[in-house]
Amino acid sequence: MSGPTLSGPTRRSLIVGGLAAAGAVVVSVPSWATPTVGRGRLPYPFTLGVASGDPAPDSVVLWTRLAPEPLAEDGLGGMPSRVVPVHWQLAEDERFRRVVRQGTVTARPEAAHSVHVEPQGLQPGREYFYRFRVGDHVSPTGRTVTAPAPHAQVAALTMAFVSCAQYEHGYFTAYRRLAEDEPDLILHLGDYLYEYAKDTYVAPGGNVRDHAGPETVTLANYRQRHAQYKTDADLQTAHATAPFVVVFDDHEVENNWADEVPEQPDPNFLARRAAAFQAYYENMPLRRSSIPRGIDMQIYRRIGWGRLATFHMLDTRQYRADQACGDGWRRDCAERLDPTRSITGAEQEAWLLDGLARSRGTWNIIGQQVFFSQRDRLAGPQGEHSMDAWDGYVASRERILRGWTRVGARNPVVLTGDVHTHWASEIKADFDDPDSATLGVELVTTSITSGGDGSDTTSSGEKIKALNPHIKFFNNQRGYVRARITPEELRADFRVLPYVTRPDAPVTTRASFVVEEGRPGLHAV
Ligand SMILES: [Fe+2]
Structure with missing residues (x-):
């Protein structure tokens, strides 16, 4: 199962299509390039893409769910019944040269290996980019925005x-x-x-x-x-x-x-x-x-x-x-x-x-x-x-x-x-x-x-x-x-x-x- 397909020359689809270039991006960021390979090698797990939601002025939810076999009838996406560490990064630029937050969360079988990250202390009213990594598998890149500050005058x-x-x-x-x-x-x-x-x-x-x-x-x-x-x-x-x-x-x-x-x-x-x-x-x-x-x-x-x-x-x-x-x-x-x-x-x-x-x-x-x-x-x-x-x-x-x-x-x-x-x-x-x-x-x-x-x-x-x-x-x-x-x-x-x-x-x-x-x-x- 590959990630989303490139379908047009727009900036957004290029961002999503970042998956295709993910390997190169990993190599360019040393702290991101050291894979933590768990027991047994997992097939590509980011078949469900990435998402963000509920923007606040200082945080936004980052989401993914690991599912190498998304249509598995037991609903568990072909994942082993063990916890899996998932690394995440949030950056100011889509090439991840200015990473502002990163960490590791645990994807658990009891949550169908979904992860919800709520990075705090972000700047209000600005664009960010995020991605996840499991072992040497890197997710597509998502774009998100934080909400403007509560008293900000917003033009549009x-x-x-x-x-x-x-x-x-x-x-x-x-x-x-x-x-x-x-x-x-x-x-x-x-x-x-x-x-x-x-x-x-x-x-x-x-x-x-x-x-x-x-x-x-x-x-x-x-x-x-x-x-x-x-x-x-x-x-x-x-x-x-x-x-x-x-x-x-x-x-x-x-x-x-x-x-x-x-x-x-x-x-x-x-x-x-x-x-x-x-x-x-x-x-x-x-x-x-x-x-x-x-x-x-x-x-x-x-x-x-x-x-x-x-x-x-x-x-x-x-x-x-x-x-x-x-x-x-x-x-x-x-x-x-x-x-x-x-x-x-x-x-x-x-x-x-x-x-x-x-x-x-x-x-x-x-x-x-x-x-x-x-x-x-x-x-x-x-x-x-x-x-x-x-x-x-x-x-x-x-x-x-x-x-x-x-x-x-x-x-x-x-x-x-x-x-x-x-x-x-x-x-x-x-x-x-x-x-x-x-x-x-x-x-x-x-x-x-x-x-x-x-x-x-x-x-x-x-x-x-x-x-x-x-x-x-x-x-x-x-x-x-x-x-x-x-x-x-x-x-x-x-x-x-x-x-x-x-x-x-x-x-x-x-x-x-x-x-x-x-x-x-x-x-x-
Ligand atoms: Fe309906």
């Missing part, structure tokens, strides 16, 4: 957000295209992988590649599935380009789970959830604060970007009430209005409102999983709404909107995934009254692949747009959203690929919207 941030990458539905070209945009931050809003056995979830045009292993239930299953996804060269390129901030949605465990309630009755669901969380932690660049404890895992958290932005990342799965009225799209469902029901849980709701009140950021970016704005797909007073989205938890949404108005949250922007289609929406004080105040905006990214090639539009999407005048844009192709954020405005580019069932699709911007500081609302540009 280019970031991207993504969701929903069903491996079988298409090639992950969108991940490579977003890497070519050279963002400094990538938010993954969930459905990083899917739990299904091969050909259980089939895209309209058919599947183009197969999931390995059965439907994921055990820890071994989830580890194997994560490893399969991470072998994708385009996904590796995205990870090696910029730090990710990840939150899970449903498919990292199973479709439409809600706290302790599975989609279908399952006495073993809590064990399944714990296994899914353990594998998720092992395979993501998360901080130690996200290490699962039994069936629980802390993933709602904040990332500050100086005075420019605060990212409030939510968890709308782990604490939610079960979907109202039996889930799905429902008419005439009184339960969805029940004030005792919550999609965030009371604790997270208070945490969000407190964070919005204290935020130093000009922009308050709320990264989360499911559609936030009202989305009615049936004319008439009752309407028809999705019970898995915030429409199924109306009181929860109203409490948060009242709260953010009360605390004077600056420039709230909700970022969303889940629905495999691009949308842009204004968030209204009363979604049934188009003349009511606009309180913020919601930008919804389409999928990386889920749903297959898609089409520019669909009749159902156009109908929803017509019935919901606060919704300004809809598109049914695959892609991601790129955003450029400055103190004056946030510009969102809805990026689309003409196909994902063949590799190497080009990318174009289907629509762009600007949000002006201090003036909630969307302006098409």
Whole structure:
């Protein structure tokens, strides 16, 4: 198994392709050139690439996982059942001439030989490069950045957000295209992988590649599935380009789970959830604060970007009430209005409102999983709404909107995934009254692949747009959203690929919207 393939002349892909030149780089750095060969020689173990995540002003998580045979059914990646020392380096330059931190960590079989390094004392708001070594095997080089200092005036941030990458539905070209945009931050809003056995979830045009292993239930299953996804060269390129901030949605465990309630009755669901969380932690660049404890895992958290932005990342799965009225799209469902029901849980709701009140950021970016704005797909007073989205938890949404108005949250922007289609929406004080105040905006990214090639539009999407005048844009192709954020405005580019069932699709911007500081609302540009 070789590392990621070089696919173009961009700087980012050259960084990832650094693997090819790794031997030469090792020779040029004496302290890095003395291999510690363990008992028995390990085959090349960096088949899953490298990643970084959760940038802070003084630290960032560096990740890799050793897996010489990534698709091994036991989920252990072909690793021996012993600890393995992993050397790491962090440098100011991509040739590692100015190494600023280095050390050795232990990859343990009980963590599927994943390693998470949190180097401290770094400079805020700057670029770094990192790599790992086991014996004389050197990993690809990753690029990462630290967050700006808390009070720093930041001129601009280019970031991207993504969701929903069903491996079988298409090639992950969108991940490579977003890497070519050279963002400094990538938010993954969930459905990083899917739990299904091969050909259980089939895209309209058919599947183009197969999931390995059965439907994921055990820890071994989830580890194997994560490893399969991470072998994708385009996904590796995205990870090696910029730090990710990840939150899970449903498919990292199973479709439409809600706290302790599975989609279908399952006495073993809590064990399944714990296994899914353990594998998720092992395979993501998360901080130690996200290490699962039994069936629980802390993933709602904040990332500050100086005075420019605060990212409030939510968890709308782990604490939610079960979907109202039996889930799905429902008419005439009184339960969805029940004030005792919550999609965030009371604790997270208070945490969000407190964070919005204290935020130093000009922009308050709320990264989360499911559609936030009202989305009615049936004319008439009752309407028809999705019970898995915030429409199924109306009181929860109203409490948060009242709260953010009360605390004077600056420039709230909700970022969303889940629905495999691009949308842009204004968030209204009363979604049934188009003349009511606009309180913020919601930008919804389409999928990386889920749903297959898609089409520019669909009749159902156009109908929803017509019935919901606060919704300004809809598109049914695959892609991601790129955003450029400055103190004056946030510009969102809805990026689309003409196909994902063949590799190497080009990318174009289907629509762009600007949000002006201090003036909630969307302006098409
Ligand atoms: Fe999805």
